[in-house]
Amino acid sequence: MKRREVISIFVENQANVLTRVASLFGRRGFNIDSLTVSTTNDPEISRITVVFNGNEQSLAQIITQTRKLEVVKDIFLLEKDNSLFRELLLVKVACDKTNRSLIKEIVDIYRGRIISLSKTCMIIELTGATEKLDGFLNMLNCYDIVEVCRTGVTGISRDADVTDVSSID
Structure with a gap:
């Protein structure tokens, strides 16, 4: 499987x-x-x-x-x-004065940040597990998503005894 x-x-x-x-x-x-x-x-x-x-x-x-x-x-x-995984999402959403606050509510619920705002669009930054980012994008589907950029997953083990890169030959 x-x-x-x-x-x-x-x-x-x-x-x-x-x-x-x-x-x-x-x-x-x-x-x-x-x-x-x-x-x-x-x-x-x-x-x-x-x-x-x-x-x-x-x-x-x-x-x-x-x-x-x-x-x-x-x-x-x-x-x-036993590991933590994160991904970064940048999403550009078309907006105007009628829907800006509704989009902001979704951003706040997901603990995202609006990093750029104009009269016609906003760019949102969100970091988290892949499932969180997928859920966020799903919530934004009823709005006009202009562009999406994702970094991909990065991860680190919670254990302290994992490879110490300074000891690698």
């Missing part, structure tokens, strides 16, 4: 690393649902967070194959029950 998997990969911070990791997924027939990359507290190391659907066998296969790449320093599964 396929399920949503989130893995975190620590890699050397150098050119073409993302391409190598992403192409490995593609060559193995995995579709990446979400991918984020950022530097860590060590400027030599970057973290790649990948979300994909797979079963236990496919998860084991992709972890084994990814670990073999020489640029990969560490890779681990971010367990749903």
Whole structure:
């Protein structure tokens, strides 16, 4: 049975690393649902967070194959029950004086922020779990959504004993 998997990969911070990791997924027939990359507290190391659907066998296969790449320093599964996941959403909504306050009420309920406002539209920022962002967009469906931009999922384990990037060789 396929399920949503989130893995975190620590890699050397150098050119073409993302391409190598992403192409490995593609060559193995995995579709990446979400991918984020950022530097860590060590400027030599970057973290790649990948979300994909797979079963236990496919998860084991992709972890084994990814670990073999020489640029990969560490890779681990971010367990749903022991990790925090967040995504950033920016959404531009057309508005006017008749519906501005109604949209603002929805933004407030979801603890979002209006980061830009004009007479014809507003841009809203919302951070949270994917399900929260999906619910927010669903509530806005009755308004004219002009543009949506999402970062993709990033995550971190709640455990203190997870990889310390400063100790990676």
